[in-house]
Amino acid sequence: MQVLKIQGLTVDFSTKAGIHHVLKNVDLSIGKGEIVGLIGESGSGKSTLAMTVLDLNSRNRIVSGSIRFMDEELMTLDKEKIRKIRGSHIGFVPQSSMNALNPLMRVKRQFVETIKSHTDMPLQQMVELIARTLAMVSIDPARGDSFFYEFSGGQRQRLMIALSMLLSPELIIADEPTTALDATVQSKIIDLLKNMVLQKHTSMLVISHDLHTISRVCDRIYIMYAGKIVETGTREEILTRPRHPYTQKLLSSRLSLMAEPVKVNGIPGNPPSVLKEYFGCSFLERCDRASLVCKTEKPPECIGNVKVACHFEGES
Amino acid sequence: MNGKELVRITDVTKVFKKTGFFRGSSSVLALDNISLSVKKGEILGIIGESGSGKTTLAKLILGLLKPTSGSISFADVRNHEHESRKPAVQVIFQDPYDSLSHMMTIGEIVAEPCFIKYGRSYVPEKVRQALESVGLIPVDEYLHKYPHTLSGGQRQRVAIARAIVTQPDMIIADEPISMLDCSIGVDILNLILEMNEKSGITFLFITHDIAAATYICNNIAVMKAGKIVEYGPKKQIISQCSHEYTDSLLASARGEVIKNY
Incomplete structure (x- = not known):
């Protein structure tokens, strides 16, 4: 069964500078118990996708398409109903977890606040639940009386994960959970995410720009470029047989441990502007394989059985 | 100080005093008796987790902080007219x-x-x-x-x-790529390498990413809790590291699961 099914999602924002086309016809689905990765560079629209599912960015937004969560259409629900779903059925680990909690409230009170706004649990049960969740992310429950700023970066991230898991939601969206953390802490957080999903039987959408770190936990991966899904597949498919030139370049720009100097190339050029509409392929200017057809015709969309949005898919 | 050295750090200790309004004072030992030398024209990598004192070390070299004890000495460099002067440091x-x-x-x-x-x-x-x-x-x-x-x-x-722009002799790069996407970060690293090769600028490259350090550095110093726990050429650090912290860094860069760290 699909926990989340997004079809043809298009999101534009109207500003003084014009209309920003942020997401273009995105299809994405998450099955039960699955960990799905959404990878893309800054400004490609990853966070907008998460925010749109949670309906946190409705200002100046023009949206079309469908978002189905557990056979319920989220696009037609009113704000109050979505608020009920957010937190209890969809957990969210926001991007800047370093300063996502209120510094003036003790951690425990912020956990209680979340529970109270969704259920009528007696106090004793609440305290037990919080202690159990904190223990799960290996934070001493006695530290619930501390303030958020008294924790280290990795601990804060774990607190945020604990908070998003608190009410055992069916889906957790983690936005850049490892960015801005140390390398050793990163791998611990990754393992923690994986364990939590196994223990709580939830599904997870992990958003990141770091393909190599995140790919360790994902079952399936979507690669996003300029508001479009350009490639999708299982982890093995993406890591061993990348087919879209962007995915190939992302993989080859990884730095590995090497004693001998080898030249690694990044991806030249800049991501395209969201203000313009592209007639051809949006990766055109940075692609080695680009030819005339890329300029004049739109590449196939990543919908249904199409796994790669490139004209040359299947060749070479 | 021999001819190859640019900066020598000898037994530097830095203690931050914290004076709370109600709690009295406590102190944090940020750097604990560190000795390190930076050679002319090299890229020296400093790796460590948050709070290990990497940035404090950078600030001491820049002169933004004064060491509690120990000394930091700079070698004289000669310009084209053979006048000797102290090296210029940028960040x-x-x-x-x-x-x-x-x-x-x-x-x-x-x-x-x-x-x-x-x-x-x-x-x-x-x-x-x-x-x-x-x-x-x-x-x-x-x-x-x-x-x-x-x-x-x-x-x-x-x-x-x-x-x-002021043609410094040494540049301290404090985690220059940690906020950037990996595809863009590689370009920045290539740029640093190019600057080093073309203009001979000495770099002190501070990072927590050991893969990035091994990509551009000649020598690497690993810091943990205010101490340098390991120092050596890049090859030696990768192939025969002796400290368990370096080992765990290498393991996480290879994508292995870290058990007990």
Whole structure:
């Protein structure tokens, strides 16, 4: 069964500078118990996708398409109903977890606040639940009386994960959970995410720009470029047989441990502007394989059985 | 001090005193008896987790902080006229979104160090050269732009241009790629390598990413809790590291699961 099914999602924002086309016809689905990765560079629209599912960015937004969560259409629900779903059925680990909690409230009170706004649990049960969740992310429950700023970066991230898991939601969206953390802490957080999903039987959408770190936990991966899904597949498919030139370049720009100097190339050029509409392929200017057809015709969309949005898919 | 050394740090200890209003005072030992030497023309990597004292070390070398005990000495360098002087040190900060002033154009930002160093008599051509050498071409297009119109990678290039414009002998790069996407970060690393090869600038490269350090550094020092726990050439660190912290860093870079760290 699909926990989340997004079809043809298009999101534009109207500003003084014009209309920003942020997401273009995105299809994405998450099955039960699955960990799905959404990878893309800054400004490609990853966070907008998460925010749109949670309906946190409705200002100046023009949206079309469908978002189905557990056979319920989220696009037609009113704000109050979505608020009920957010937190209890969809957990969210926001991007800047370093300063996502209120510094003036003790951690425990912020956990209680979340529970109270969704259920009528007696106090004793609440305290037990919080202690159990904190223990799960290996934070001493006695530290619930501390303030958020008294924790280290990795601990804060774990607190945020604990908070998003608190009410055992069916889906957790983690936005850049490892960015801005140390390398050793990163791998611990990754393992923690994986364990939590196994223990709580939830599904997870992990958003990141770091393909190599995140790919360790994902079952399936979507690669996003300029508001479009350009490639999708299982982890093995993406890591061993990348087919879209962007995915190939992302993989080859990884730095590995090497004693001998080898030249690694990044991806030249800049991501395209969201203000313009592209007639051809949006990766055109940075692609080695680009030819005339890329300029004049739109590449196939990543919908249904199409796994790669490139004209040359299947060749070479 | 022999001829190859540029900076020598001897037994440096830095203690931060914290005076709380109600709790009395407590102190934090940020650097614990560190000795390190930076050779001319090398890229020295300093790896460590948050709070291990990497940035404190950088600030001490920059003279932004004074060591509690110990000494930091700089070798004399000679310029083309064979006059000896102390080396000039510049810095690239971690976060290109915060380190550039929003109220100044790119041209003003890059010209500012010249302005401070040479007064009104600085050569505007140098600003153009600096921007050109970091790959912000065509220069005229960028000179009058403001930082908010640039992407993260471009901003970091501006920060590097600002660092090289006064032709320093040494640049301290404090986590220059940790805020950037990996595909853009590689370009910045290649730029640092190019600066090192072409202009012979010594780099002190501070990072928590051991893969990035092994990509560009000649020598690597690993820091943990204010101490240097391991120091050696890159090859030695990768193939025969002796400290368990280095081992766990290498393991996480290879993508292995870390059990007990």
